[in-house]
Amino acid sequence: MQTINEAHFDNFLGSIQFNPIATVISDPNLRDNPIVAVNDAFCVLTQYPPEEVVGRNCKFLAGDETEPWLTDKIRDGVRRHSPVLVEILNYKRDGTKFRNAVLVAPIFDDGDILRYFLGTQVELPEENWDLFPNRKRHARALVGDLSNRQRQVLQKITQGRRTKQIAHELSLSEKTIEMHRALLFRKLNAINVADAVRIGIDAGL
Numbered sequence: 001m002q003t004i005n006e007a008h009f010d011n012f013l014g015s016i017q018f019n020p021i022a023t024v025i026s027d028p029n030l031r032d033n034p035i036v037a038v039n040d041a042f043c044v045l046t047q048y049p050p051e052e053v054v055g056r057n058c059k060f061l062a063g064d065e066t067e068p069w070l071t072d073k074i075r076d077g078v079r080r081h082s083p084v085l086v087e088i089l090n091y092k093r094d095g096t097k098f099r100n101a102v103l104v105a106p107i108f109d110d111g112d113i114l115r116y117f118l119g120t121q122v123e124l125p126e127e128n129w130d131l132f133p134n135r136k137r138h139a140r141a142l143v144g145d146l147s148n149r150q151r152q153v154l155q156k157i158t159q160g161r162r163t164k165q166i167a168h169e170l171s172l173s174e175k176t177i178e179m180h181r182a183l184l185f186r187k188l189n190a191i192n193v194a195d196a197v198r199i200g201i202d203a204g205l
């Protein structure tokens with residue numbers, strides 16, 4: 001069982017490479033919650049090469065003008081193991097400021113033990129500040145088109161639950177959850193879990 005879980009997580013760590021959205025995975029079981037995996041999109045966005053990212057806490061993106069109350073919000077989510085989405089001022093490697101819509105979400109294993117945090121970063125153009133309400137409206141419309149069951153499954157995914165736990169909590173088989181999951185991903189046009197979590201949070205689930 002342990003081996004299956006570990007193989008699953010190896011897959012998970014590797015799978016972010018194919019994600020076109022900047023993504024990091026951190027390990028809260030190590031001191032200072034360092035990044036253990038990063039994808040190319042993150043390196044392109046922030047200008048940091050992978051060797052300057054892996055092993056560090058993601059706070060290196062913050063700087064003098066970063067809003068402390070938004071950092072507090074992320075810290076709070078990390079402490080409570082609940083997903084947070086904030087639009088925070090961050091800095092690229094060369095010092096350029098950017099508005100970062102960052103999502104930080106916990107990843108639990110089948111035994112409900114916290115294993116990782118997933119972080120995805122999207123640069124918002126400063127002149128498009130009003131994108132956020134639009135994005136929320138769009139997400140709510142997408143989620144509104146799901147069946148009740150699909151919405152329930154998405155809500156659990158958004159809370160960081162894995163297939164096995166969702167099956168247990170909803171008293172359904174894992175196969176059924178996988179089916180709902182595949183259908184709802186298609187309806188949301190979500191290419192992976194991070195994408196689906198983002199839409200779930202934007203929709204207020």
Ligand SMILES: Cc1cc2nc3c(=O)[nH]c(=O)nc-3n(C[C@H](O)[C@H](O)[C@H](O)COP(=O)(O)O)c2cc1C
Pocket residue numbers: 024025026033057058059061062066071074075078088090100102104105117118119120121
């Ligand atoms: C997976 C993950 C991704 C994060 N991504 C960002 C980020 O993109 N920008 C940012 O300002 N903080 C990010 N943070 C938050 C910082 O790493 C850190 O938790 C926060 O600055 C509070 O740090 P402190 O409690 O040590 O002061 C991320 C945290 C995690 C766990």
